[in-house]
Amino acid sequence: MSQRAEAAGSIYDLGYRHYDGVRLGRRQSFLSLYAYSLRGAFGLGRRTTSKVIPVAVVLLAAAPTLAQLAIAAISPVDARIIEPANYFDFVQVTLAIFCAAVAPELFARDQRMRTLPLYFARGLRRDDYTIAKLAALATALLFITLLPQLVLFIGNGLAGSDLAGYAKDHWMELPQVVVSGVIVAVFFACISAAIGSQTPRRAYSTVAIIAVLILTSVVAAVIADTVGGVTLKIVVLLVPFEAATGVIRWIFNASVARETNLGKSGLDLWICFPAVLTVTAITAWLTFRRFRRLDV
């Protein structure tokens, strides 16, 4: 045996101690996987390069909001461009990029590194794993869909001279902001999870997520200008950006502009809600099915 190993041997001989403390079981497994995945989504505990993309994208998504707050703070004119009802229009592309960057990280990494058997061979059920990962991704998306809106809400109140008056006039918006933010986060989390979990290859799933989230709205635009009619109505319900916009407008009881794809379809906005729920359910089921069937 080498000299180094012998030297180390003297340290080994402190003896092995058994663990006599508590074992918290499944709940602890679930919570720690959730926390670890959420940290991983932002590259925490990893090298600096892993943090760059997620943090940059979140900042990019927050930029319009911060800009508006800055303008509101220095100019006396009440020029509000971003409203809760149209906030999503400003962040949808950055949201899609964030999904494409982070979902493969959360759902393909353990397959690529072959860490999955270690999870499944512990006191964790396969569905627990999927739920923890989905929850972590949805939580990460809230940093884009909800957090800037809350900042905006508080900022708008502080910018005006009358904070109490602002809160009194706008308190109705708060639950709407939260509900729409959560729905959009869960909706996008499930779609990108369903895609991101299908292959261990990160590059493929990144491209596929971009295609499904962003390119589909290009398709919708083309159909809106050419075919129209019932086809457009169906397509609009299936395209994530359009369906999500529809749900948000419906929640805020706002209208859509005539010249948008959604406006051209002439669809009743409430129909977007069951459409979003259905797509969320199907994509969540696809994710669960993937991890239930995966041979590890």
Add this chain to the structure above:
Amino acid sequence: MRSYQERAAAHLSRVKQRNKAGKHCHIFVTDCLLVCVRMTLLETHELTKVYPTVTALDRFSVTIDSGITGVVGSNGAGKSTFLKIILGLVTPTSGEVQVLGFDALRHGPELRQFIGYMPEHDCLPLDVSATEFVSHMAQINGLPRAAARERTAETLRHVGLFEERYREMKGYSTGMKQRVKLAQALVHDPRLMLLDEPTNGLDPAGRDEMLDLVRRTGREFGIAVMMSSHLLSEIERVCDHLVVIEGGKLVRSGPLGSFTERTQVLAIEVDGDGIDEFIARLRNAGLQVVEENHTVLVGIGESRPYDFIRDSVADFGLALVRIEQRRQSLEDLFRPQHAEEEAHDVAAR
């Protein structure tokens, strides 16, 4: 080494102390179970796994006691399927498995808190540090955060990782990665560890150290170990018991010693002229004799003709180099046909 009874008693007293401290009740129950079933670690009954194209396990029934057990078999014999069923990674087509007193098929998650698994393949996320990863794995096993950190530091030290444990695992050597893999299987203080080819890819020195760690884990830490390997020399060095699988069926299971039992063949090595006459004399006396590479093999039954052989050697003026009763070697397990033929040949002639 302490006896089972002593270890069980020590374990029970630990459990009692813990219970006095008012900590988790279900652990107390489990530990009592463990004390009761200390002797039998694992029991399968008619375990069968049929894949669309192949039957991986075919009515496989075995009982395994605590200690270090080697699971051997050629590639595709069903070793991995067997380990994966215990781990709940594969669902058997039919049959039953009891591990540590749990029904492994119905109470998988509860059971797996007490199992550590080291896969054969790479399984480490290379972009995090060993500390971060092993501590995360401990928490996945249900350990609270602070305890997980403490155990991680201890376990990594046990497997021989020091300052480098704070570095990204990307830069680790194969030996270091194997140590981290072992550490993540040990960090939650399991009652049973399943090691799939733990020395895979290691150089001779790394292999020695890994086997030493496995032996210490089994003997000194008192953790039952099941280890699969296709290297018999490793199994011989480390294991107390052996389970041999071939074609999804149990070939044999028992203490290591029983695999190297004496056979009914006497090997005599002699030197000098007149060996042929010597053999002829033995044959005339009614013994079954075969000559093989300067060694005369004599089939012995109840007769025990040692004195006759000695006298014959002396009569022909031969030099007697060696006379011994042949032992079965573990290698025979992997060429059973050859061994059978040999025995058959000797008996037939």
